[in-house]
Amino acid sequence: MKAVRVHAYDRQPKIESAPDPVLQGPWDVLVEVNAAGVCRTDLHIIEGQWRDKSGVELPYIIGHENAGTVREIGSAVTNVSPGDKVILHPLVTCGLCRPCRSGDDAHCENSLIPGLTTDGGMAELLLTNARSVVKLAPGLEPADVAALADAGLTAYHAVRKAVPLLYAGTHVVLIGAGGLGHIGLQSLLALTAAEITVIDRSQAALDLATELGGHHAVLADGTQVEAALEITNGKGAHVVLDFVGEKGAEADGLSLTRQAGSYFVIGYGGRVDIPTIDIIYREINVIGNLVGSYNDLDELMALTAQGKVKLRTRRYSLDEALDALEDLDAGRIPGGRAILVP
Known part of the structure; x- marks a missing residue:
């Protein structure tokens, strides 16, 4: 063969x-x-x-x-x-x-x-x-x-784990709307009533995310953290789904996780760096996701x-x-x- x-x-x-x-x-x-x-x-x-x-x-x-x-x-x-x-x-x-x-x-x-x-x-x-x-x-x-x-199974698995945290009125930031992210977005829309902000460096990917039903689209041009925080009234998201996991997305994801929120690591290749006192003080969860x-x-x-x-x-x-x-x-x-x- x-x-x-x-x-x-x-x-x-x-x-x-x-x-x-x-x-x-x-x-x-x-x-x-x-x-x-x-x-x-x-x-x-x-x-x-x-x-x-x-x-x-x-x-x-x-x-x-x-x-x-x-x-x-x-x-x-x-x-x-x-x-x-x-x-x-x-x-x-x-x-x-x-x-x-x-x-x-x-x-x-x-x-x-x-x-x-x-x-x-x-x-x-x-x-x-x-x-x-x-x-x-x-x-x-x-x-x-x-x-x-x-790709779809990994994205769905992460969303499925996040569902109990996403009651009506909660906010999700989804980082990366590409191969995994656009499936994760559709899974969120099918399973939750959460408000969703999508961040990506590709305008084409953001256009697709909007077409699929994403509520807010933010271009990753260096001001994405400030823009997403503004959408969440400065509080950050209850859940951040990071489908990139490298090249600075990790730091963005942690910055956009609100007090007592959860940062889901799905993409990989980078490092999650956070002082333990910040984990305790902010009482945030960092959650790994396999297939x-x-x-x-x-x-x-x-x-x-x-x-x-x-x-x-x-x-x-x-x-x-x-x-x-x-x-x-x-x-x-x-x-x-x-x-x-x-």
């Missing part, structure tokens, strides 16, 4: 032939990949940021946002059949450990992560298991939803089927994967996601 493989860190991946994966156990599911999302995490993998965390052996296939058509199933699989269209949870989980049994499968103690710790979906075929596949509702196509498998659970993905697919969450995409062929990665790195995909369609 054709695949995008990393051979060395800080070097471009190669588009080349790789062995076809095959069923190995009774719970395995072999999926023909119809769409694979291109994520900033892929750039971080190539840069070597995950070198010491993933433990993966090179070369391997990247791609952790995947959707497609079931080709083969193991002998114990009953929840999908060959021909079913599915989106894949980014973790292949065991179902037996304490986190899995409590519904917190995103913290499975025995998980594999295709595209990060094992071969992923920027290829023609992908091996996963029955616990990772969500059957798509009629009318949903893999290319329309693939990036929801990680969501299988149930989160199931809920997100329900919202998508209802038309409440829509993914803006730019499509590339598998042969154009390096162009897609370059466009993402250069910021040429504002307000949406790049999708590889093998």
Whole structure:
């Protein structure tokens, strides 16, 4: 099969032939990949940021946002059949450990992560298991939803955690309205009655945020903190959702969190620096967010089927994967996601 493989860190991946994966156990599911999302995490993998965390052996296939058509199933699989269209949870989980049994499968103690710790979906075929596949509702196509498998799931997971804090009359500041942020915005609008201020350095991304229903749009031109504070009457937001997490967004996020508010870190790459006395005096919460659970993905697919969450995409062929990665790195995909369609 054709695949995008990393051979060395800080070097471009190669588009080349790789062995076809095959069923190995009774719970395995072999999926023909119809769409694979291109994520900033892929750039971080190539840069070597995950070198010491993933433990993966090179070369391997990247791609952790995947959707497609079931080709083969193991002998114990009953929840999908060959021909079913599915989106894949980014973790292949065991179902037996304490986190899995409590519904917190995103913290499975025995998980594999295709595209990060094992071969992923920027290829023609992908091996996963029955616990990772969500059957798509009629009318949903893999290319329309693939990036929801990680970007959408991560954004939804953060919003879902914030929902209990967002009663009517509260204010949210959302930093970054791009690939994750525009999904987070739609999730907020679907699940809460909060007032939402969106901050982004791209006017195109802000225009999209306004089109989707964001209440206030602030251009990140160096005066964004002052502008957002003015919108919140100088108090800051009850919840800040930071979908950037680097290049100064962290400091902005903390500055815009009101007394007893919560700063949700979703994007990464930077550092959160705050004196402990400020955490205590302001009584703020700093909350990390990993990818969501299988149930989160199931809920997100329900919202998508209802038309409440829509993914803006730019499509590339598998042969154009390096162009897609370059466009993402250069910021040429504002307000949406790049999708590889093998």
